[in-house]
Amino acid sequence: MKCPQCKQQVDEGAKFCSACGAEIIERATDFAWIAGIQEEIKDCRSNETAFGIICGIGILILAVPLVGWLLFPVAFDTAALAWAIPLGLAIAIAGGITGQHYHNKIKKLTQKLKGREMVGPQ
Ligand SMILES: [Zn+2]
Helix, strand or coil: CECCCCCCECCCCCCECCCCCCECCCHHHHHHHHHHHHHHHHHHHHHHHHHHHHHHHHHHHHHHHHHHHHHCCCCCCHHHHHHHHHHHHHHHHHHHHHHHHHHHHHHHHHHHHHHHHCCCCC
């Protein structure tokens, strides 16, 4: 087997590379690790979608009464705006920030996965 860091031949079952000192992770562990990261990315993706939808609902809560009021200022109950605007804004911001958090997490996990894949087959 080869060291993932320096590609030197190392003893089977060795924990560290004798040439560069890098930690040797066996393929089975590697596969489990990759599968774990992929699972995590999948979870983050569904969370990102869910919070994206929440953000969209917030924008709707904010926009619908606002547009209604702009179109029919006389017929519209302005009291509805008083709660719809802060409520919609809060939901949109909270959903947006949380969605962004998961978006960044996906990016980081993808990079982590790419970094490992670059090591290639041993
Ligand atoms: Zn090495």
